[in-house]
Amino acid sequence: MSQGNMRLTLKVWRQKNKKTPGRIETYPLEGISPDMSFLEMFDVLNEQLIAKGEEPVAFDHDCREGICGMCSMYINGRPHGPKDAVTTCQLHMRSFNDGDTIVVEPWRAKAFPIIKDLVVDRSAFDRIQAAGGFISVNTGNARDANSIPISKDNADEAFSAAACIGCGACVAACKNASAMLFVSAKVSQFALLPQGQPERKMRVERMVAQMDEEGFGSCTNTGACSAECPKEISLEHIARLNREYLGAKLTSEKV
Amino acid sequence: MAVYLDYAAAIERYGKGEVNKLNIHDATAEQITALGKAVVKEKYGNLFDMYKQITGEDPYEVPMRIYPAVHYTMGGLWVDYNLMTNVPGLYALGEANFSDHGANRLGASALMQGLADGYFVIPYTIGAYLANEIRTTHISTDQPAFVEAENKVKERIAKLLAIKGTQSPESFHKRLGKIMWDKCGMARNADGLKEAIAEIQALKKEFWADVKVLGEADEFNPELDKAGRVADFIELGELMCIDALNRNESCGGHFREEYQTEEGEALRDDENYMYVAAWEHQSDSKWELHKEDLVYDNIKIAQRSYK
Numbered sequence: 418m419s420q421g422n423m424r425l426t427l428k429v430w431r432q433k434n435k436k437t438p439g440r441i442e443t444y445p446l447e448g449i450s451p452d453m454s455f456l457e458m459f460d461v462l463n464e465q466l467i468a469k470g471e472e473p474v475a476f477d478h479d480c481r482e483g484i485c486g487m488c489s490m491y492i493n494g495r496p497h498g499p500k501d502a503v504t505t506c507q508l509h510m511r512s513f514n515d516g517d518t519i520v521v522e523p524w525r526a527k528a529f530p531i532i533k534d535l536v537v538d539r540s541a542f543d544r545i546q547a548a549g550g551f552i553s554v555n556t557g558n559a560r561d562a563n564s565i566p567i568s569k570d571n572a573d574e575a576f577s578a579a580a581c582i583g584c585g586a587c588v589a590a591c592k593n594a595s596a597m598l599f600v601s602a603k604v605s606q607f608a609l610l611p612q613g614q615p616e617r618k619m620r621v622e623r624m625v626a627q628m629d630e631e632g633f634g635s636c637t638n639t640g641a642c643s644a645e646c647p648k649e650i651s652l653e654h655i656a657r658l659n660r661e662y663l664g665a666k667l668t669s670e671k672v
Numbered sequence: 673m674a675v676y677l678d679y680a681a682a683i684e685r686y687g688k689g690e691v692n693k694l695n696i697h698d699a700t701a702e703q704i705t706a707l708g709k710a711v712v713k714e715k716y717g718n719l720f721d722m723y724k725q726i727t728g729e730d731p732y733e734v735p736m737r738i739y740p741a742v743h744y745t746m747g748g749l750w751v752d753y754n755l756m757t758n759v760p761g762l763y764a765l766g767e768a769n770f771s772d773h774g775a776n777r778l779g780a781s782a783l784m785q786g787l788a789d790g791y792f793v794i795p796y797t798i799g800a801y802l803a804n805e806i807r808t809t810h811i812s813t814d815q816p817a818f819v820e821a822e823n824k825v826k827e828r829i830a831k832l833l834a835i836k837g838t839q840s841p842e843s844f845h846k847r848l849g850k851i852m853w854d855k856c857g858m859a860r861n862a863d864g865l866k867e868a869i870a871e872i873q874a875l876k877k878e879f880w881a882d883v884k885v886l887g888e889a890d891e892f893n894p895e896l897d898k899a900g901r902v903a904d905f906i907e908l909g910e911l912m913c914i915d916a917l918n919r920n921e922s923c924g925g926h927f928r929e930e931y932q933t934e935e936g937e938a939l940r941d942d943e944n945y946m947y948v949a950a951w952e953h954q955s956d957s958k959w960e961l962h963k964e965d966l967v968y969d970n971i972k973i974a975q976r977s978y979k
Binding site: 433434451452454460463464467468470471472473475482483500502503507508509511532533536555558 | 722843
């Protein structure tokens, strides 16, 4: 990791667990390179804390390539920080200035309880996904390519929905802590493709029911979710989700 | 040790193609460039965005600087054709198993094996095992095998927490990475590998004597998690060096500097090394080699050449 000379003041949310009250702690930090990612900057902080015998800041991370959806920091009042279409792991310190004070908080939502420090429990998303975010076709042998024609428009639109990495930034950004953008992306990616048709109605009904059960808020079409989404998932998917849901409710026989 | 990857020529070529398609006869250079960039964006937009974000340089405007890096660990757990490991009932899918990627794992194929195993193999093979288990009821965790395994894990956790040394798990991880990068990278040689094995064994000793793991066992503790992983990485690193030292040829991602053609290409030794190897853990720093011969009935083995 390259050495640098940025000096920062970090204000970081520390919380031992769900039951213990949390607080903001202030940490001065030196020697940060503008080429470091935001998470690498936290690695430096943690090494310093460990050297002093203090517990390092717990934060979620995995691939550090912007694909896995694990990183989840609320930086200076914005999920994944100041840059558009970028996850925290792909945010680099050159996006900040020497001498900056940076405030880092966890995702805040009733349906995402705190586990420790900046780590929240996002298993509600897994349960929504498990409720209907799948297809159940028998695969058999590999098919010939192009045996099911799919228009380029539909393929592109399904792909743009499937780009959702399930990080939860949409929930964190929303004043209502609504999960509509996430659910709409997961419903859209299947609704637009032939493989998603068999369970189409059941899927949207079950996923919306699970979303409500998890305690996410309602959608008021504010659009903060889409504006803060690192994968730029469009609000059009929410419109599609509403159409899918209405259609399913009007015509389906059972849930 | 980076090389430049310049898209300027490709942008111009794509741009001219687009101009032709659109029947523009008096296209300006700017138009061609703009149309060419749009084609590149459609093909590689997400990768270009990622590159720009990491390096702070715009690959549409300046050549990309690329260098070889460790991609994934090639190989994995031994499995049979049904994807079951040597532990009955334990299946390994995707790149956790060794089956499709051996010595050579082509880039950008990360999803291939996961999809193939998950989509086309396991739905049809796991039933054979589950069919015999359908009447098996709840298995008690009082069984000696479970108790033994649980105690082993608990002992290991207690041991890690009790060391209370001076160096973080992360610092050991970095040092291990440096040894592996320097001496067990894409090009390796016998001397380097022997040094690496000795250095890793010393690092292992130091780890188990001086690692500093903060926090407690019965809470969410990423440091403890990391310490356990680094301990595993140290063992895997040692084994990778032993394996690389054992295979006296160059093959796929394993390039032994001693074994190359005059032109610097990989030189295989099919006489002695045409096998897939699996190492069975015996005890600390001891593994036993099992070999499975590679038998080709329908193709003729040849040297791979990119020329």
